[in-house]
Amino acid sequence: MGPSGVRLAGWGFRHATRRGWAVRDVDLEIEPGERVLLTGASGSGKSTLLRALAGLLPPESGDAAGRLTVDGGPPERRRHRVGMVFQDPDAQLVMTRSGDDVAFGLENIGMPPDRIWPAVDAAMHAVGFDLGRERPTAALSGGQKQRLVLAGALAPLPGLLVLDEPTAQLDPEGADLVRAAVERAVGDRSATLVVVDHDVESWRPLVDRVVELLPSGGVVEHDRRWIPPLLRFPVRRPAGSGDVLLSADRAGYTHRGSPAPALLPTDALLVGGRTLAITGPNGSGKSTLALLLAGLRAPTTGRVVAAPPLTAGLRSPARPPSRWRAAELVERIGTVFQQPEHQFLTGRVRDELSLGPLRSGTGSTTAARLADELLERLGLSGLAEANPFTLSGGQQRRLSVATALATRPRVLVLDEPTFGQDRDTWAELVALLAEQQDGERALCVVTHDAAVVAALADDVLHLGVRAAVR
Amino acid sequence: MSAPFALGPARPVPLSGINPVAQLSAIAVLTVVLLVSGDLVTPSFVLAAELALLPAAGLTAPREVLRRIWPLLMSAAGVAWVNVAFGSLSGADAWLSGATWGIRVIALALPGILLVAATDPVRLADALTIHWRVSTRFAYGALAALRLVPLLASEWETIRLARRARGVDAGANPSAHVRLLASTAFALLVGAIRRGTRLATAMDARGFDSGVPRTNARGSVLRRRDTLFVLAAVVVCAAAVTLSVLLGAWHPVLA
Numbered sequence: 270m271g272p273s274g275v276r277l278a279g280w281g282f283r284h285a286t287r288r289g290w291a292v293r294d295v296d297l298e299i300e301p302g303e304r305v306l307l308t309g310a311s312g313s314g315k316s317t318l319l320r321a322l323a324g325l326l327p328p329e330s331g332d333a334a335g336r337l338t339v340d341g342g343p344p345e346r347r348r349h350r351v352g353m354v355f356q357d358p359d360a361q362l363v364m365t366r367s368g369d370d371v372a373f374g375l376e377n378i379g380m381p382p383d384r385i386w387p388a389v390d391a392a393m394h395a396v397g398f399d400l401g402r403e404r405p406t407a408a409l410s411g412g413q414k415q416r417l418v419l420a421g422a423l424a425p426l427p428g429l430l431v432l433d434e435p436t437a438q439l440d441p442e443g444a445d446l447v448r449a450a451v452e453r454a455v456g457d458r459s460a461t462l463v464v465v466d467h468d469v470e471s472w473r474p475l476v477d478r479v480v481e482l483l484p485s486g487g488v489v490e491h492d493r494r495w496i497p498p499l500l501r502f503p504v505r506r507p508a509g510s511g512d513v514l515l516s517a518d519r520a521g522y523t524h525r526g527s528p529a530p531a532l533l534p535t536d537a538l539l540v541g542g543r544t545l546a547i548t549g550p551n552g553s554g555k556s557t558l559a560l561l562l563a564g565l566r567a568p569t570t571g572r573v574v575a576a577p578p579l580t581a582g583l584r585s586p587a588r589p590p591s592r593w594r595a596a597e598l599v600e601r602i603g604t605v606f607q608q609p610e611h612q613f614l615t616g617r618v619r620d621e622l623s624l625g626p627l628r629s630g631t632g633s634t635t636a637a638r639l640a641d642e643l644l645e646r647l648g649l650s651g652l653a654e655a656n657p658f659t660l661s662g663g664q665q666r667r668l669s670v671a672t673a674l675a676t677r678p679r680v681l682v683l684d685e686p687t688f689g690q691d692r693d694t695w696a697e698l699v700a701l702l703a704e705q706q707d708g709e710r711a712l713c714v715v716t717h718d719a720a721v722v723a724a725l726a727d728d729v730l731h732l733g734v735r736a737a738v739r
Numbered sequence: 740m741s742a743p744f745a746l747g748p749a750r751p752v753p754l755s756g757i758n759p760v761a762q763l764s765a766i767a768v769l770t771v772v773l774l775v776s777g778d779l780v781t782p783s784f785v786l787a788a789e790l791a792l793l794p795a796a797g798l799t800a801p802r803e804v805l806r807r808i809w810p811l812l813m814s815a816a817g818v819a820w821v822n823v824a825f826g827s828l829s830g831a832d833a834w835l836s837g838a839t840w841g842i843r844v845i846a847l848a849l850p851g852i853l854l855v856a857a858t859d860p861v862r863l864a865d866a867l868t869i870h871w872r873v874s875t876r877f878a879y880g881a882l883a884a885l886r887l888v889p890l891l892a893s894e895w896e897t898i899r900l901a902r903r904a905r906g907v908d909a910g911a912n913p914s915a916h917v918r919l920l921a922s923t924a925f926a927l928l929v930g931a932i933r934r935g936t937r938l939a940t941a942m943d944a945r946g947f948d949s950g951v952p953r954t955n956a957r958g959s960v961l962r963r964r965d966t967l968f969v970l971a972a973v974v975v976c977a978a979a980v981t982l983s984v985l986l987g988a989w990h991p992v993l994a
Contacts, residue, residue: 323944353944359890360937363883365861372956377946385956407889421945565900599906611901628906
């Protein structure tokens with residue numbers, strides 16, 4: 270069975286729970302062995318299209334229009350011919366040992382046991398996974414996990430391999446590892462490849478075609494040399510350095526019961542009017558440092574000290590930020606977590622924005638006015654009554670930044686604010702952050718994204734990986 | 740990494756050599772006898788045999804043993820205390836009844852702890868589906884869900900910190916503590932369901948439960964030693980009951 274061909278003619282899909290079409294009017298022909306990058310803004314229906322290719326949209330899940338065939342037949346009947354990889358490796362691994370996990374898909378198709386292990390070894394070799402069958406899956410890095418997931422998808426020798434933003438949750442090293450594995454695995458064109466990703470630059474060397482899915486319906490075929498529109502960088506107004514607000518003094522952190530520190534003793538300085546970018550590979554303790562600076566964790570060595578401009582008005586100004594009451598903290602240091610939904614506490618966007626001010630003792634009229642102002646500025650006024658959990662990924666991201674801004678904190682700490690965002694959302698987020706760079710406020714951004722550093726940072730703190738721990 | 744949630748032994752221990760279904764059968768035998776017996780001698784004898792198996796399950800260091808069984812000791816002590824304090828008996832009889840109940844609870848639950856300490860959950864799922872025809876959807880679905888448990892611990896911590904960052908903490912108010920705990924647990928549950936749904940989709944994409952009869956790459960064989968293990972459990976129970984009858988202590992609860 271060689272590689273699969275894919276045909277879509279006037280195809281569209283509407284989820285059973287939605288009124289609008291998730292994707293429509295798609296005409297696309299993919300020849301056996303071809304490699305296609307499918308791109309497009311958030312909400313253009315890329316993931317829906319991929320699921321349809323993998324036969325994961327049963328008739329009861331919604332209405333389909335037009336025709337979609339894999340190897341000339343309906344995808345529901347070709348499921349055994351399609352291997353699929355999703356974003357989150359932890360929501361894809363099933364078994365506790367690496368080899369067992371690759372074998373899982375082979376067991377499911379009823380392969381005789383004596384043929385399974387040679388096929389597992391071949392798939393692991395194909396993606397360059399060299400840690401062995403016995404390696405516990407829990408002990409793998411994100412990139413290695415995703416590499417293993419890819420091996421699991423390739424083991425049954427699919428004719429069509431579909432990847433849904435396979436590197437979106439990985440650091441740059443992990444993403445390179447996965448792309449190298451894909452390149453190695455489909456190098457012989459034994460399978461047709463369809464990748465969905467925002468990152469055209471990185472995938473371009475691996476694909477034959479770039480197809481853009483339009484939010485209004487239909488597709489645009491791009492030349493292989495197509496360069497997506499440049500990222501819109503915000504215009505920064507120069508703001509002089511102000512007061513020192515917060516400093517980490519040889520601050521380090523070790524999880525209870527863990528032999529190795531999550532963060533080695535580190536110095537950092539947050540100054541009004543300046544933006545500090547914290548960079549470094551996964552496992553270097555970037556996010557841990559952000560939590561220490563945000564007053565959410567107490568360092569286990571060294572200390573985090575808030576300067577007088579920040580401690581003014583506190584009941585006990587001598588205390589470190591980690592011991593402030595939450596209501597005192599939220600007025601002084603705002604934090605934006607990587608996953609916006611961790612931070613949402615109410616059922617309405619408007620309530621979400623007024624929550625922080627109310628907690629810190631602002632009157633309800635003032636809180637409501639602040640919320641309206643922020644809604645206006647973010648272009649979310651139309652969604653004031655919506656449930657935060659129903660917003661799109663980009664809208665959630667903007668809302669989570671806005672909730673942190675609502676209490677006008679002097680320090681703003683953000684963990685990977687642009688992770689997995691499309692170009693438009695990226696530009697909106699970075700512009701929003703640039704607006705906050707006035708002479709008063711200090712920003713601290715943990716990021717893998719070199720463009721964020723270029724667009725916003727005044728200072729860069731690069732954390733190295735610990736030598737002893739991989 | 741997070742040891743309390745570690746799945747199965749890091750490396751095989753002697754008891755891992757016994758097929759999980761043989762261990763479960765032995766547990767069933769013990770359970771029936773322990774539930775029927777109402778004296779102190781029978782559970783004490785059975786417990787002594789179980790304790791002798793601790794080294795075979797790799798539980799030799801007292802610290803490690805204590806880490807695994809402290810919740811069990813607490814509940815046994817609780818059961819014993821309730822019997823002493825609120826039972827219908829008084830004086831020495833009350834203490835005897837309390838000790839009987841405490842030892843029974845430990846003797847009933849310790850085999851489960853031995854099983855967990857010695858058994859790789861993957862082998863357990865393999866054995867259950869192959870020998871006892873347990874549904875593969877159930878066995879491997881549970882296995883996949885189990886893998887997500889350690890992630891819940893870090894997720895809980897993140898949600899807690901995220902709430903503090905939003906200005907929400909309970910301070911010194913106990914009822915606010917309870918409400919905060921409940922809402923954090925709810926957020927955790929919502930997150931777990933979302934991730935569980937994604938996992939189910941990924942398993943579907945890998946052809947899980949698609950109607951094709953599933954094979955098993957690892958297999959699971961029942962050997963002579965598995966039969967002997969179950970027989971040994973029967974012998975231990977028989978010896979315990981015989982001893983109890985000879986000492987005149989035997990009085991079955993269900994008789």
